[in-house]
Amino acid sequence: MALVHKLLNGIYILRKCQKPSFASHLFLDTRFADYCSSSLQKPMVAPNKASPQRKTEEGLQGHHQGEVALDITSPDEKPEVSFDKAIQDEIKDHLRRLKDDFVNRWIGPEGRPLHEVLLEQAKVVWQFRGKEDLDRWIVTSDKTIGGRSDVFLKMGKNNRSALLYGNLSTEAPQDGESGRSGYCAMISRIPRGPFERKRSYDWSQFNTLYLRVRGDGRPWMVNIREDTDIIQRKNQMYSYFMFTRGGPYWQEVKIPFSKFFFSNQGRIRDAQFKLLLDKISSIGFTLADKVDGPFFLEIDFIGVYTDPAHTEEFAYENSPDLNPKLFK
Known part of the structure; x- marks a missing residue:
């Protein structure tokens, strides 16, 4: 008791x-x-002598x-529970996961993830490391109209470049129709998809053409064509000049796309239009400097580049008389 x-x-x-x-x-x-x-x-109990009591x-x-600890818990010490906050956190988590799915799986140009494409500042479009790279190009000259110019394309030293060489002749063909001659060109093939469906290059996130070349001092014309067959004929293109300095050293050439001017059948048009960078079908290099003799142009790679210092959108002016469509 x-x-x-x-x-x-x-x-x-x-x-x-x-x-x-x-x-x-x-x-x-x-x-x-x-x-x-x-x-x-x-009462204190000596060690090793603890009683059952x-x-x-x-x-x-x-x-x-x-039991006492459970009884004295105050409302201030209880964790705050908010159903609205829990729902908001759940929605944010699902939206984040949905964004990751779209960003990581959304396919960009050439089948690459879109987030990788958007982050790149430069891209190599053509390079020459084997015969399969040469097969993406064709060469042509004034021989198609009866001229005497020769042009050839082969792999360069150690299969690290493409060498375009030949002999330019301004002798007019003896057909009684042509009065001028003397050109050689190298043109990229139009990319094809399934069932030979034409494809185009999307360079809309870049603003500059970027090349690494080595030449003999001759000027070349760089030509870009758009994939717009419905409103554009095959003789229409955008062009700009590339000057090689000669010598044994490589040179890096950067040409802003805003500098390319519109031409039709070899003539610069009065009404100028901006190049549609998301509809590029091919690029080419033409030599027609009216100087007879041998030539060569060695190309390491051809790419596109984003120059943050270049802010020009279009280098040429238009007037309502020349291009009324732009001023409506």
């Missing part, structure tokens, strides 16, 4: 001495806390302390 009485007395003291909240500490006397702490202390009391005391 004495043991039961002592246990009940301990439980009563525990319930009376619950842990006060933070606000109550300002009004309670420190002696009240000392009384509670002293009333819960038990003490073990029972400690077990009951721990059990009731757990």
Whole structure:
């Protein structure tokens, strides 16, 4: 009976001495806390001599302390639960995952992921490292109209470049119709897809043509054609000049697309139009400087480049009289 009485007395003291909240500490006397702490202390027992009675009391005391901790939990200490915030977080997570699926799986030009295409600043479109690279090009000269110029294309030294060489002749053909002659050209083949469907190059994120060449000092004409057969004939193209300096050293040539001018059948038109960079079908190099004799042009690669310093959109002016469609 004495043991039961002592246990009940301990439980009563525990319930009376619950842990006060933070606000109550300002009004309670420190002696009240000392009384509670002293009333819960038990007689000291020598080590290695713990009695079964003490073990029972400690077990009951721990059990009731757990109950007391549950009873005194204040609303301020409970975690805040907001269903609106949980729904917003869930929606944000799903939108993020949806964006990752689109960005990582959305196919860009040439079958590459779009995020890789958008981040690149320069891209090599043509390079010459084997015969299969030469097969993407064709060469032509004034022999198609009866002229005497010769042009050839082969791999350069160590199969690290393409060598375009030949002999230019301005002798007019003896057909009674042509009065001029003397040109040689190298033109890229139009890319083809399934069922020989024509494809085009998309250079809309770049603003400059980038080449690494080595020549003999002759000027060349760089020609770009658009894939717009419905509104454009095959003799229409955009052109600009490339001047080689000769010598044994390579030179890097950068030509902004805004500099390319519109021509038709070899003549510069008065009305100029911007080059549609997302509809490029082919590029070519033409030699027609009216100088008879041998020539050569060695090409390492042909690519496109984004020059942050170039902000010009179009280099040529138009007037309503020349191009009324642009001023409607």
